[in-house]
Amino acid sequence: MRETIRIEDLRKVYEGGIKAVDGVSLEIGRGEVFGLLGPNGAGKTTLLHMLATLIRPTSGSAWVNGYHIVREAHKVRQSIGIVFQDPSSDDLLTGYENMKLHALMYGVPRDVLEDRISRLLRLVEMEERAHDLVRHYSGGMRRRLELARGLLHSPRVLFLDEPTLGLDPGSREHVWGYIQDLVKERDLSIIITTHYMEEAERLCDRVAIIDMGRIVALDTPAKLKERVGGEVLKLKIRNPRLDRLKKGYIKKVETKGDYLYLTVEDAGKHLQEILAEVGEVESVELRTPTLNDVFLHYTGREIREGPPEGGYGTRIIRARAGR
């Protein structure tokens, strides 16, 4: 199977010597949903813009759909769709007009144009507001419109730069839903940049963790989490019976102060058994490793730096607290 995207030692050094992307090599398969996870300023957007032919790389090569991103920029542009981090529709035009202009610029045949526009507007549930000026849309509506616009010319690769940044939780769920539907219905590779763990976990087949312009880890979300250890049970027990914990699924036993930390494989399944055997349990807490832990593991820093946002902290807590 030919890969959709192939990146070889790609670099971008800005004036002043800032290495935004510092030697990235990567292959992304057909139909794959691939995440680039990293804090703000890690180089995700620069990498994406290089692949989308908007920024010229300083060195290295990359091919998108088999086309070289510098030598065959024109063909790359025809075969990709992109939703930018910042809204890029014209707010003095209506949603429909923005769609129409996009279709004309990409040479969508006239006979399918209207049909495709209304089908996509329906997909993102924007058909009722299609003839309102974009100026009067909410952030979430605008993102949905631009998602639909990015699909208008039937690209084989879709780039989504922080697709839910700044959206309220409701809109975020919406956008995630559309992306998941797309994956099911189309033969489409999607590359998502994000600094939301939850987003990467929920949408991506594979995730590359990016820090300071380099890939520091790359795997499926599940495997990445496995690498920093399985789920951890934090127990407070009056009379611990450690001898009973010698089981295959318990990977590690640690005592810190009053608490007992057990690293457990598939903790949900074995929880009953553990609680029944370990002794008189006063409190129990199940902690699932997050990609934040993974990030911490590989970079020694938290990923949480970035724009403060309502609801973000609580989601982290919810993710930590487990299912």
Added chain:
Amino acid sequence: MRELSGLYALWLREFIVFTRERSRIASALFTPLLWLFIFGTALKTKVTVTGAGAGMDYRLFIFPGILCMVVLFTSLFFGVYIVWDRKIDFLKEVMVAPLRRTTIFMGKVLGGMTDSIIESVVILGMGIFLGVSYTLSSLATAYVFIILLAVGMVSLGLIIGSRMESPEGFGMVVSFVAFPMFFLSGALYQVEDLPPWLTFLVYLDPVTYAVDGIRGALLGIGRFPLALDFALLLLYAAAMVVAGSYSFRRMKV
């Protein structure tokens, strides 16, 4: 084919936005009224037109100049919209589209040219009150010059805009270009009366040939042959289009 429909799309967008921002057209038409009816009326008793147009009403004499002023300013300042496109990130959407940079540039030029043409229709209408009598051929000739001037000046504005980060900065730079071009063009005076050093500068100004050409076409008092005016202005417009396409190829989003 795609380039053509892309060109149409880019032009269409400029046109729709122009019709939605009516204040643009109102502000563009206010200044020429001041020039023609206040400045012109105040000076008409003091200034005597000599030579071919001897005895002509001064307001009539400056009418082609004021027409060119409107085209000049509207066209040059149109470049600010490329700065805005970058600011609102619409430029990214356009630059990632599979279109030649020349097409993107020409779409913008056509958009700016349309604005200038629509405004010049209104100015030409004012001319009736000043006693300009139009014929089909004089109007057609005037429009050739209006279009060439617009293409050249929109291009120059876009070249400047393609390198600017802020609309304010753009306004400053363009003012430095627009006012000398206007005052040196002979829009308000007769080039015959000037000292040699000033005559030299006037001859360097492309607007001079637009003013002269339109004066020749509408009032019959051109200083240079129409063909010369046309050739020089065409040369200027063509050079600006080439330079503009090049600057769009190098433009950062």
